[in-house]
Amino acid sequence: MSSETVAARVDARTAELATNLAALLQRVDAACLAAGRAADSVRLLPVTKFFPAEDVAILYRLGRREFGESREQEATAKVAALPNLVRQSAEGVRQSTEDGRHSAGDDGYSAQGDEGLPDVQWHMIGRLQRNKAKVVARWAHTVHSVDSERLATALDAGARAALDAGERTAPVRVLLQVSLDEDPSRGGVAPAELLALAAHVAASEGLRLSGLMAIPPLGAESDAAFARLATLHTMVLAEHPGATELSAGMSGDLESAIEHGSTCVRVGTALMGARPITSA
Structure with missing residues (x-):
């Protein structure tokens, strides 16, 4: 495939994601207005699972710094790949600027190269197995799916090891996944056990x-x-005032989630498009 063809595909995908992102941000702003909330009280978390790291690099160029993944192996590979992809994009921008076709300042980002991207926050939003917790603790800013003390203990051990090794500089932020139907196959802590789990995590x-x-x-x-x-969030806040985050709402129901206090909407399809056939 020629470099011109690759560039054309990247440009087309960039335009698609930029259009979708703008529409989503408008939806979030409108939902906040309808709920009487400040527009900056809700964050849009792009869910990039099943999509290539190149798409994450495009979103980085478009100003996004938080990304949601649900599979440890896929996410770990993207974490490793993203700095080089961003660096390569920056080199391309510099070259095209020399050719007089683009302004580097229009892209709104700076590459970090092999040193990594300290401004990026990776979120683990899918169900997490205990045997994957140590790896995830090396790169996850936030884990949205902690639903048992055993998982919390494993994640805590991984986080402390990563802190001791200098692989991270702060604890892993944890959101407790609550089961609203108490179906164990879908994950989530039962509401009756929520406060006990909250206390366990808070003490970790x-x-x-x-x-x-x-x-x-x-x-x-x-x-x-x-x-x-x-x-349930109000109940937890009464004992843990710092637990202010509420991750709720996706492509089809973000307006309802924002009305009920969501601070983070996790959006995949409405931003990224249909899941690639190769990942099915």
């Missing part, structure tokens, strides 16, 4: 209790599900 040296996450039950009415989540 390598973790920082940051809030809650939930996914509405299959077929459930989203308003009712998010209202229940908001009630």
Whole structure:
């Protein structure tokens, strides 16, 4: 494939993602306005699972610095690949600037090269197995899916090891995944066990209790599900005032989630498009 063809594909994908991103940010702003909330009280978390690291690099160029992944092996590979992809993009911008075709300042980012990208925050949003916790603790800024003391203990051990080794500089932020239907196959801590898990995480040296996450039950009415989540969040906040984050809402229900207090909406399809066939 010629370099011109590759460049054309990158340009087309950049335009597609930029258009989708702008539309999503407008939706978030409108939802915040309708809920009487400040626009900056809700963060948009691009969910890049199943999509190539090249797409993450494009989103970085578009100003995004937080990315959500759900599979440890895929995420670990992207964490390693992104700095070089961003550096290569920067070199391309410099070259095209010399050719008089683009302004480097228009891209709004600076490459970090092999030193990594300290401004990037990776989020683990999928179910996490205990045997993967040590690896995830090396790169995850936030884990949204902690739902048991055993998982929290494994993640804490991995985080403390990473801190001791200089692989991270702060504890792993943890969101407790709450089950709103108490179906064990879908993950999540039962509401009756939520406060005990919150206390366990809060006492863990390598973790920082940051809030809650939930996914509405299959077929459930989203308003009712998010209202229940908001009630549970209020209960946790009474004992842990620092647990202010509420990760709720996706492509189809972000407006309802924002109405009920979400501070982070996790958006995949509406931003990235349909899942690539090769990942099915």
